[in-house]
Amino acid sequence: MSIxxxxxxxxxxxxxxxxxRDIIALLRDGPMTSGAIAExxxxxxxxxxxxxxxxxxxxxxxxTRDGNAIAYELNTTVFQEFVDHVLGLLNTxxxxx
Numbered sequence: 001m002s003i004x005x006x007x008x009x010x011x012x013x014x015x016x017x018x019x020x021r022d023i024i025a026l027l028r029d030g031p032m033t034s035g036a037i038a039e040x041x042x043x044x045x046x047x048x049x050x051x052x053x054x055x056x057x058x059x060x061x062x063x064t065r066d067g068n069a070i071a072y073e074l075n076t077t078v079f080q081e082f083v084d085h086v087l088g089l090l091n092t093x094x095x096x097x
Contacts, residue, residue, distance in 0.1 A: 011082045014058035019043075020051050024074065027061065031073035 014020055023037055038048040052072060055061045059078045064071045 008082065008085045010058040011060060011078065014054050014060055017051065017054075019048075020055055023048075023051060023055060023072075024060065027072060027074045031064075031071045033069045033071050035069070037072065 015024075019041065022041075026032060026037060026040060034049060034052060035045075037052070038045045041048055052061065052063070056063055056072075059075055061072045062075050064073075
């Protein structure tokens with residue numbers, strides 16, 4: 001079993017796609033099953049499943065299986081780490097006052 005660690009590059013890649021950003025926006029209101037997410041998009045369920053896999057690999061979402069259903073929710077810890085990373089890129093070492 002391999003363990004994936006979120007990297008800034010994987011998060012940037014995951015957020016580059018508008019469909020994945022739309023999925024993240026849906027999950028702001030709380031966990032949703034993959035089926036409920038897929039119903040919101042005019043593409044095949046397999047396409048949404050692939051997008052969810054990319055978000056999961058970037059650790060932006062967490063998944064929980066309950067029988068045949070898989071629920072997804074935002075992983076706010078990774079979002080906070082990502083925001084900190086981006087802010088670090090913008091920090092020039094000068095006085096921000």
